[in-house]
Amino acid sequence: MLNKNVFLKKYFLMTRSEENYLKTIFHLGGGDSKSITTNAIAEQMETKPSSVTDMAKKLAEKGLVNYVKYQGVSLTNSGVKTALSIIRKHRLWEVFLVEKLDFSWDEVHEVAEQLEHIKSEKLIDKIDELLNFPKYDPHGDPIPTKDGKFQERDKKLLSEMAINATGVCVGVKDSSVPFLKFLDKNKIALGNSIKVLDKEDFDNSLRIQLEGKEIRISHQIASNLYVKKND
Amino acid sequence: MLNKNVFLKKYFLMTRSEENYLKTIFHLGGGDSKSITTNAIAEQMETKPSSVTDMAKKLAEKGLVNYVKYQGVSLTNSGVKTALSIIRKHRLWEVFLVEKLDFSWDEVHEVAEQLEHIKSEKLIDKIDELLNFPKYDPHGDPIPTKDGKFQERDKKLLSEMAINATGVCVGVKDSSVPFLKFLDKNKIALGNSIKVLDKEDFDNSLRIQLEGKEIRISHQIASNLYVKKND
């Protein structure tokens, strides 16, 4: 009885901390068999490199990451699968909070960080169904399907669009609370139509048409907004 | 910074384990300044008495329980308040799962055990609103209000009702999965009308009318079903 639980725990059950590490490694690109350094992971997670080393060993033991001393970690197939299932939960909960509970897009991340660790396959599948199987979360990020398929959208940073090009705002690169609140205040939202009117060479700021109205936008903003170009 | 966090953690932030202890103590009657023994708590939580002793000290330090060596623990006002907020969350999530996601009443407890620890006041208030401020959970247990008010229903065990008395089934005493599944199989549900027809002295079984149909019920079942008597 005790031995069986120790076995399950060691090789199958995921702790919250382990899940957070997998998610971070995935977001840093470790899903494409690219090696991520312990330092990079530590910085992202606001923890210490030595803690990351400890966890790397544990995750390697579970077959979730490839870890070679001094060479960093990458996700195994199993690790990718697990990371995607957590990201799927995170983004579905974010949609739920916005669509069903009237949260604003700057409030959802913090709560989703907790909800993503709830263990119930039925729960998340039912939430998915309730939301009518959404493809994107409130920040425009794609939601992996139940079987881990990922549909990245064809999008471009607004700052990289040519003059006179038109499109629709579909996502944010920076999804920090201050940036999202800034966009709200300036009435910039996902789904808005955009046309690039002019670029200012001096400071790289843009003059754009947003839902018909002409506004000026700094480079900082333009380089954090994703646009889907019209054909 | 570090000192501030240590301070917050020690005196304000609740861990999942601490929350589970408070909830258990409350369910064992520790809210009415009755002393609950460490043994009773240990048995309920499937843990060891020595672990309970450790936690009792920690909760006392936080001002959540009164703890006197060898005398057991009872909840302080602050402890009751905290316990009620967790029970409120647990029961609201149970309603949510049944009402919005089509879970059956025997599936919700396990998931609610996880969801009750999500920390977001806004989240639970919005869930409450979405559900239209329900007063009872799927097992007939009352849901505390935001400010901790408790409306226990006037109910009686079916086994204690007099012959010819009528009422409505409003709750279960045993809310274990097997019992709930048994009730489903026998088409006994909350809201059903009940009339006691006859009692068998030999084995204390009952003959009752359930939604018009006459059925026979063992004492074991009758002593785990709550009925609200008609006036």
Next chain:
DNA sequence: AATTAAATTTAGACAAAACTAAAAATAGAT
């Protein structure tokens, strides 16, 4: 009142997840 049984606490250990400080390995620059 003394003895015994049961309940409770203490002491010491362990696993998980973090930390600090020191040691080792790698990469960059001469």
Next chain:
DNA sequence: ATCTATTTTTAGTTTTGTCTAAATTTAATT
């Protein structure tokens, strides 16, 4: 190729929550 700065790992601690085994207190019985 050697030295040096940076990165990474190791070793040893800490905190939380648990456990076992031993000691202590309380309750029950004679």
